[in-house]
């Protein structure tokens with residue numbers, strides 16, 4: 097192993113994202129797998145982690161304890177119950193963290209902020225490069241277009257998704273509201289079913305469709321008099337989240353302590 101290799105420990109290795117990450121790391125020519133962690137009750141403990149994703153043996157075994165070696169980077173896509181301990185372990189060992197787990201509590205968010213003073217962390221609820229750009233474009237457009245343009249967000253996901261609207265649609269809505277100095281909760285209209293209420297100018301409408309196997313589509317429409325602007329992103333594979341997370345891991349090498357997001361990784365301004 098040489099210095100040009102980024103050494104990665106994957107937490108949640110048996111999960112859908114964990115396996116996608118494992119495959120991406122084992123397939124890459126600039127990364128090396130330094131560890132694979134899942135919870136104690138998970139099948140396959142002690143077995144070669146590469147078997148989880150059908151790859152040739154790696155010499156790294158699935159374990160239930162996060163012990164990242166010095167110089168490695170932890171990539172955590174597990175579940176919110178695991179996050180606090182994983183953050184504490186990374187701080188204790190001085191190891192950078194890429195955190196993709198969603199649904200974390202406000203207390204964990206506070207813990208992340210404190211940890212960001214000691215180690216470099218990239219935390220994002222959506223590691224897709226395309227969605228990161230889409231969110232920035234939408235905020236920028238909303239500010240430039242002004243209140244004459246009505247804003248509507250539309251999203252479509254596979255039939256198994258439980259939450260609607262998607263967290264990503266809500267985050268895009270929040271970014272637009274923030275860019276135009278509106279309070280998102282005051283102006284968000286999540287579903288319409290009326291015979292007499294017209295939309296207000298300030299409204300940000302959000303519509304969710306469910307069905308089939310779509311990995312996720314998001315469109316933001318700015319509807320004006322005589323013109324309409326649309327920004328769309330279509331995901332066809334969850335590999336986009338893994339690629340984004342590993343891009344963040346590479347970016348973290350040698351970075352000072354701080355709590356970063358995907359916009360930082362892409363070199364975008366915090367406020368587009």
Ligand code: NAD
Pocket residue numbers: 107108109110111112113114133134135138173174175176177178195196197198199220221222223224337
């Ligand atoms: P999943 O349920 O398939 O996998 C989660 C894995 O974490 C399981 O293998 C589980 O056993 C493991 N786990 C649970 N508790 C653990 C613990 N204490 N220690 C170690 N491992 C533990 O879920 P998934 O679809 O792979 O998603 C994982 C997380 O990533 C979710 O929070 C999901 O919302 C999030 N996610 C984020 C992005 C993003 O871009 N940020 C994209 C996709 C999914």
